[in-house]
Amino acid sequence: MAQLILFNKPYGVLSQFTDRGTDTARATLSDFIDLPGIYPAGRLDRDSEGLLLLTDDGKLQARIADPKFKLPKTYLVQIEGEPDDGALKQLRNGVQLNDGPTRPALVERIDDPALWPRDPPIRFRASIPDRWLKLTIREGRNRQVRRMTAAVGHPTLRLVRWAIGDWSVADLPPGQWRAA
Template sequence: MARLLLFNKPFGVLSQFTDRGSPTERATLSDFIAAKSVYPAGRLDRDSEGLLLLTDDGRLQARIAEPRFKLPKTYLVQVEGDPQDGDLEPLRKGVRLKDGLTLPAEALRIDPPDLWPRDPPIRVRKSVPDSWLRITIREGRNRQVRRMTAAVGLPTLRLVRWSIGDWTVAGIAPGAFVEISI
């Protein structure tokens, strides 16, 4: 049976177990997970939070991480600005980035979600409104959601991966994980 860990990666933590060659010590998965023989299935940027899956099964890891399987990944994204429905249409059609056109995303404006506080908190500017979006993508380019929102004039302030396929971070505290068998 395959092991699968659903980890709520805090802000500032690397999606790897070591930080070789860094002159400063940065937090890694080994600061939170002592489980043996599990490896991240994909990545989540250091400045992003939320669901990171780890497994001991190579096939499962590939199915989760490989873009060709197009497993949906849903993000809760706090952006600068006050987008209306039409402003999100480019995200829904695909956005031209330096590495090509993205696949269409599901993008919806949402009420501010009930999330854990981020440490450190995001910067707040009284003269610039912010909003929350729920964005689902089916590919996994480097910093893709951040680049997509920036390309449509909505810079990302906070990015939380909420789910991958049917797996979700709901109910898992930052820095904690839940282990399931598949």
């Protein structure tokens, strides 16, 4: 029977079990998960937080990670500035990125979510407002959500993947995992 692990990846952790990138050791999945034979089903950037699914089943891994299956990925996104209806419409219709247009996204303004504190915290600037969005996409290009919000004039300050399909990180503290 296939194993499926839900992990709440903290900020600054690589979505891999080893780090061959620099001479300075960086946190990896092996600092949190000690299960043999499981691998991430997709990636989550080092500067992003939230749900990362891991499995020992290659077919399940492909089904979760491959954009052709269009599994929805929902993010809570703190952006710089207050987006107007035009910016939200652009996100809903799909935005043009340097590697082509994105598929349409579901997006809505939300109140500040009750999230765990981020370490290090987001830089607060009194002169520039920020806003939280709930954004759902059905593809997964490199740094896609960050590039989408920047393309409509609102750089991402904090990015938390909240759900993939029906799996959610809602009740899972950062750095913790559980079997699905």
